[in-house]
Amino acid sequence: MRRTIERRNQVNRKEKMRLTLGVLLSLSVCAGSADVYAEKTTDDDENTRESSQTYVTRDVEVEGEAARDYFGNEITEQSYYRTGGDVTVIDRKTLDRRHYDQLTDALRQVPDVLIRTPGYRGGEFQNGNTHSVVSINGDDRVVVLVDGRRMDNAAGNVTTWDSVGNTKATVDINQIININGIEKIEVIAGLSAALASRSSEIVDLEPQEAAPSGTAAGYPRVIDTYDSAKRPTRITLQRPPTRVLVHQTNTLETLLALGQGDRIVGVTLDTGGAVYERLREQYPDEIEKIRHAARRELSREHAIAYMPDFFLGWRSTFSPHRYGSTRWWNERGVDTYIVSTSNRVRGRATIEGECGFIDDMGRVFDVQEKSDVLIKEINAMLVYDEGDAAARIPQTVVVVELNGDEIVNYDEGDLVGDMVVRLGGRMPVKSAMIGAEDLLQIDPDVIFVLYFGAYDKAHAERFFRSRRFNFLRAVRGGRVYMLPFACVYTPAVRTVEGLRIIKSGLYPDG
Template sequence: MKKSILLLFVMGGIIIAAAMVRDPYPVMDEPRNNYVNDIRHESIEIQNIDTNEEPRSIYLTTIPSRVFVCDGVLLNTLIPLGIGDRIIGASISNTASGLYENLKREYPEEIKKIPHISSRLISREELISYQPDFIIGWKSAFSPHRFGSIRWWEARSIPSYVVATSNHVKKSATIEDECKFLDDMGQIFDVQEKTNAVIRDIYAELEIDWTDDRVKQQDVMVVEVDGNEVMNYDEGWIVGDMVRRLGGRMPLQSESAGVEEMILQNPDVIFAVYFDERHRAQSEAFFRNVRLNSLRAVQNKRIYMIPFGYIYTPGIKTLDGLRAIKKGLYPNM
């Protein structure tokens, strides 16, 4: 009798444990969409770079239909382009959580087309289970402790695309780099009509009447608040090129910017990058600190909150980023 009770107890424990563990990355044996045989009339060559900024080519004879995306910020571009049903999965870091919530509200049907969206960074072994035919990611995704090298995937005939404005792949990222990303996505997924329209709007937004008396060079800081610490975005990031092209100047080139450094620089305008609404509230509270009351930007109420997705690998959101920065620089125009 005791043995029977013990056996039931052990079996019950196993059942409970099994119920608690859910494998969110099942191997997907069957195609999940109607695009598997989507063959091009001719192959295309996409010029890209590897994680060391070395040039490389990607050759495609079909439009990818099992795409894995890392990081979630990139969905800001791919979802509005209407290719959600070509995405097999995506991983979203904490920096993209707020953007993902916005996408769910703006494009609920398109988001539903993506079978798996992970709220954590996944490993190479987990990515293999998705059986991707194309990978798009930040430089950091192709590190040894994540997906492994691009060459590893290429050896298995799975092309990978590195976003050039991520993780300082390029020492000085530009708007042209972001427009190339858009053009590449247009070619890869055969949506060039959409991407061409966005690229035209981006360049139109850069047009400024430099003879206007209200247009003058201003010192700008773009920062990211983390508790009492402050990260500084220098001119090497794409946001630096945005600011420069719109008439601003970013004098501080170091990565960190404490309170003392901000007071020393005393910029005319500060853009505070935020990830979600909670982070936005924390950033707003930071700038209410009396220690910062001497800042020109505080005194003149020229501290502006800007979403992370507007300034980091922004893709389609490059246009929103330019508009937000232009409005902050020239509020009376």
């Protein structure tokens, strides 16, 4: 309710500003008439000798300071998304004056916009859409947004015949929102209009909220982090970020666990994959608040178009081939945060580093009570497990990842290694790679195999069923365990899950 009232107040202020500007122009012209001069002329025709007066006014220029975004660009109705294409704006006054009954009635008045309604028999002609859909300049790759939230895929809560696998505007445009509830319609045609997909056209049914200004209670806050060169740095926040761009799934899940889904303007997340289904099941309310989830990796151009005020990711996020350096973003007014346990920023990843990240996010978004709960769960498991492990004989542990037939080794410098050691395991292998013969010679008590998805998991299970590993102690004892990569690499809120899997593997009898 509060956000709705604030949006209405912003709309009212904008209308007043436009009205005031109109008055100023009228007043300026009237002021110029004080310098009007008259010239009386006489017609040569004696039958029509009449006086005529000619009034000449001076040109009047009215200048004002233009509003600018985070990147120094002037903000106008047509440059809101800062695209290179044509922008058509239909405001509330126009909708009321022309008495449109439906959205399609208004969109049909926009040049190069085509509304198609195949009807019930459309399916007979291999056209699955039986409702009104939009194409612009003959291109049906149209993104439909309501208040910045995408509505033409599964994340938009709109059921279409192929909403998961199709990026086209298969949503029924008339069923999204009643036309009486729309403040403004923006139709943007151009390459840069694709905020989150390969689409080249966009229809936005309401502008984004303006970011709040000023310093919030309890702020400013100074947060320690790193830059893209792994140098320690600090960011100073005047208030919790409101337009957050998130890269990598575990960083996203941390914000969802802290109840910050409504602050996320963009994230790369396959809405048709298993990860999305798990997040939707675990955080149903928060994931629906995300303004947009892109199924493909966002380009830097798309990331800029979101106009974020906070960018959260790994060190690799801010590499030249992805989104550029942290300095590049900072110079444009965007605060950046790099998870310290990613890409070995600190040299060695630890459980304390994960807890530090969770604590930082609690401070950034002013939800320390929630972050404290998550940290206590991790610490409680460690205290219990360390006491339990002290009474047991240390076991030899190897943690590997399979890259084809190559065996990649993880050691104590990795977070998973820190977990194993803290739980009482011993990791003798220090090299980055390990051969099959070396593995046979070490003959570990326990083997944990990291995997990314179902295919990797199945491949790992087949790999260790090979005859050459039949004599391994871990294979004979049935102690080769599959371990999700996401639970041991910058896991944040999933740290507890990773510890639980490792503990059950080390101590299967409890």
